[in-house]
Amino acid sequence: MSAGNFNNTNASARPWFERLDRIDRRWIFLLMFLAVSGPILWIGVTGKTLPEAPTLAARAVFQEIDQLPAHSLVLISFDYDPASAGELQPMATSLVRQCAAKNLRMVFIALWPLGNQVAQQTIQDVIRDDYPALKEGDDFVNMGYQAGNEAVMKLLLTDFAKAFPKDSRGEATSNIPMLKDVKMVSQFPLLISVSAGYPGSKEWVQYVISAYNEKMNFVTGCTGVSAPQLYPYFPQQIAGLLGAIKGAAEYESMVNESLAVDGVATAPKYLQAQRRMGPQLVAHLLMVGLIIVGNVIFFARKRRGAA
Amino acid sequence: MTRQAKTWLVIGAVFVALLVARGMIGQGLGRVYVKRTDVTVTLPDAAAVNSAAAGASSTSASTSASTSASASTSAPTSAASTQPTAPSSAPTSSSSAATISWQEWKQVPPLEFIAAQKANPAQTEITLSWPRTIGLWLAAFFTLAIFSFLYADNPFYKIAESLVVGVSAAYWGVIGFWDTLVPKMFGALTPGLVKSLVQPSLVAPEMLQQISMIFALILGVMMLWRLLPRGGWISAWPLAFIVGVTAGLKIVSHVESDLMAQAAATMKPLVVSVTDASGATNMWDSWWASVANVLLVTGVICCLAYFFFSVEHKGVVGGAARVGIWYLMITFGASFGFTVMGRIALLAARVEFLFDDWLWLIDPNHFRGL
Numbered sequence: 001m002s003a004g005n006f007n008n009t010n011a012s013a014r015p016w017f018e019r020l021d022r023i024d025r026r027w028i029f030l031l032m033f034l035a036v037s038g039p040i041l042w043i044g045v046t047g048k049t050l051p052e053a054p055t056l057a058a059r060a061v062f063q064e065i066d067q068l069p070a071h072s073l074v075l076i077s078f079d080y081d082p083a084s085a086g087e088l089q090p091m092a093t094s095l096v097r098q099c100a101a102k103n104l105r106m107v108f109i110a111l112w113p114l115g116n117q118v119a120q121q122t123i124q125d126v127i128r129d130d131y132p133a134l135k136e137g138d139d140f141v142n143m144g145y146q147a148g149n150e151a152v153m154k155l156l157l158t159d160f161a162k163a164f165p166k167d168s169r170g171e172a173t174s175n176i177p178m179l180k181d182v183k184m185v186s187q188f189p190l191l192i193s194v195s196a197g198y199p200g201s202k203e204w205v206q207y208v209i210s211a212y213n214e215k216m217n218f219v220t221g222c223t224g225v226s227a228p229q230l231y232p233y234f235p236q237q238i239a240g241l242l243g244a245i246k247g248a249a250e251y252e253s254m255v256n257e258s259l260a261v262d263g264v265a266t267a268p269k270y271l272q273a274q275r276r277m278g279p280q281l282v283a284h285l286l287m288v289g290l291i292i293v294g295n296v297i298f299f300a301r302k303r304r305g306a307a
Numbered sequence: 308m309t310r311q312a313k314t315w316l317v318i319g320a321v322f323v324a325l326l327v328a329r330g331m332i333g334q335g336l337g338r339v340y341v342k343r344t345d346v347t348v349t350l351p352d353a354a355a356v357n358s359a360a361a362g363a364s365s366t367s368a369s370t371s372a373s374t375s376a377s378a379s380t381s382a383p384t385s386a387a388s389t390q391p392t393a394p395s396s397a398p399t400s401s402s403s404a405a406t407i408s409w410q411e412w413k414q415v416p417p418l419e420f421i422a423a424q425k426a427n428p429a430q431t432e433i434t435l436s437w438p439r440t441i442g443l444w445l446a447a448f449f450t451l452a453i454f455s456f457l458y459a460d461n462p463f464y465k466i467a468e469s470l471v472v473g474v475s476a477a478y479w480g481v482i483g484f485w486d487t488l489v490p491k492m493f494g495a496l497t498p499g500l501v502k503s504l505v506q507p508s509l510v511a512p513e514m515l516q517q518i519s520m521i522f523a524l525i526l527g528v529m530m531l532w533r534l535l536p537r538g539g540w541i542s543a544w545p546l547a548f549i550v551g552v553t554a555g556l557k558i559v560s561h562v563e564s565d566l567m568a569q570a571a572a573t574m575k576p577l578v579v580s581v582t583d584a585s586g587a588t589n590m591w592d593s594w595w596a597s598v599a600n601v602l603l604v605t606g607v608i609c610c611l612a613y614f615f616f617s618v619e620h621k622g623v624v625g626g627a628a629r630v631g632i633w634y635l636m637i638t639f640g641a642s643f644g645f646t647v648m649g650r651i652a653l654l655a656a657r658v659e660f661l662f663d664d665w666l667w668l669i670d671p672n673h674f675r676g677l
Contacts, residue, residue: 029457036651037658044662044669086656087649113482147487150556170508206560210568224649228642236572237564244645245652268672275671279655280648287647 017300020293028290035286039278049274050281051253057231058250061219061240062098066258068190070103073178075188077204078122080196081114084223089118090273091221091248092194094255096122097270099192100131101259105178106140107188109164111152111199116145116168125269136169137176144168149199153207156185186212193220201230205237221248245280248273311459318458329666334675336667337447339439340420341412343432348407412436416675447665450657492527495520573607575600606634 108119143164155163161173195201201220209218217239224244234241252273256266423433452467494501495512502509526545533542579596581589613631620628662668
């Protein structure tokens with residue numbers, strides 16, 4: 001399929017598969033736009049979402065958080081920025097929501113510069129808006145961004161306060177009540193990373209989980225591009241994995257179900273991932289259709305060539 | 308006028324016409340309203356703060372200097388402690404040393420603005436935020452400018468592309484300076500100066516860290532030596548240091564996590580017996596667990612056979628290599644599927660932004676009460 005074929009002569013004389021093969025690719029872009037925007041409009045107007053059947057990897061994420069006793073420390077690393085928020089923000093929101101509902105003590109960190117702002121926004125949307133009883137410094141704290149990539153991870157292995165000497169407000173780590181006894185990362189029974197690439201989930205496995213595989217568990221949510229690289233680590237090194245928006249939708253549906261209150265509808269902000277599965281479905285059907293058409297054209301040309 | 312120019316003109320005209328029409332229907336589109344909140348914070352102990360500020364040049368790990376930065380959120384009487392700070396909020400004024408006042412603006416639905424105007428047309432608490440509205444329209448414009456490349460290369464795309472590159476470069480420069488150089492380098496070498504001038508909440512480093520930073524500074528200067536006309540070879544030394552340290556870190560971590568742990572994870576029993584809660588064997592689950600393990604072990608062996616070039620791919624090795632190719636193809640297909648899913652999710656997020664925040668065609672978060 002080629003672009004810019006406005007001046008095709010004798011187009012009607014060509015066989016159907018050649019005409020299809022030479023179709024302007026911008027028609028495909030338009031089809032993809034319609035395939036994505038149609039369901040968004042429909043779901044936006046009706047509010048309906050598709051049902052989700054959680055897979056083993058998504059269920060494992062839910063269970064790892066669910067089995068922790070209340071007030072357990074959880075380290076949540078925001079290793080992404082707004083460029084990947086369309087994929088990762090829904091899972092980050094649900095992860096923080098489940099931790100907040102379980103009354104876990106959350107320590108937010110960021111290894112990406114803009115991860116700090118994304119974490120701050122998530123804290124605002126989930127904790128401050130819906131769990132106002134949780135107190136900053138006692139129940140959650142945002143340690144902000146720290147430059148250094150793997151060096152920060154290595155430092156966390158030996159000295160948490162040295163890796164993050166103060167929180168995002170400027171408060172010294174030694175003065176934060178919930179971190180009073182925290183010396184190193186192994187004191188966190190669970191590490192969560194929402195990761196868009198480097199540094200992210202892979203580096204957490206390589207530099208931290210390998211060292212403390214038996215002492216702390218690790219669950220992660222990642223982009224679609226990086227998911228295939230992380231699946232080999234599941235379930236030995238990564239206890240639970242949310243692969244792209246599909247994993248987010250599965251996990252989101254589990255969290256919503258576990259926190260559902262009779263007669264009260266789930267807040268729309270906790271349905272982001274499930275809403276985005278509508279466009280996924282139609283766009284994937286379009287992709288499958290295009291791949292089939294491409295193959296039909298290929299075999300038709302081959303047969304004609306052979307004849 | 309070329310045919311392409313005419314096409315652009317028609318697309319642009321239709322788009323503007325649709326936009327104007329949308330602006331005249333219902334609540335309109337693309338406006339951001341904000342509600343002002345006056346926040347006043349009383350510092351816990353003004354005398355203590357003053358004395359702490361005076362002692363800020365101390366190099367001990369005292370937290371006193373951070374009081375002024377954290378007081379706004381930790382003071383018990385603070386409105387900010389109960390009401391979240393909006394991302395765009397900024398201090399607008401400061402009073403005496405004992406209290407700090409500022410204004411916060413939080414986005415509110417348009418219906419709230421309309422109701423406030425009806426109740427009191429002269430009210431100024433809820434207003435149209437021009438900076439945020441312009442920001443919203445710029446975000447929409449640049450989103451469309453980037454999408455326009457799908458039709459053809461054009462000046463709007465070029466502008467958006469150049470802006471992304473320029474802003475990213477500047478942003479990384481600023482991040483590198485304020486998050487690396489200032490706190491880690493200057494903060495370690497001259498903690499008193501950095502604390503008193505730019506970062507009052509800086510936690511003073513230990514002596515060992517300060518000494519190590521001197522070496523880091525020397526290595527940094529050696530690295531920059533390559534910019535000089537002579538002695539460029541000096542930069543090879545810090546480069547060698549970086550390569551050596553990185554290789555050491557990577558080798559250990561890769562051997563641990565990607566070789567040993569992955570090899571151990573591959574050594575699985577080919578026949579698995581899964582028992583349920585009562586202790587009875589679940590035949591169905593056992594069957595599937597065994598199949599999964601057999602597929603896993605077979606896949607690893609066959610893929611290794613494909614990449615084993617010391618033996619000609621004939622006979623058993625050739626058959627295993629062909630099976631390995633199938634495994635690899637399935638892996639590539641899965642990767643492609645995941646990539647498509649990721650890209651569509653990003654596209655969906657941008658389209659949702661255009662339809663929701665900008666055009667007000669949908670209201671999935673029930674923000675505007677449509």
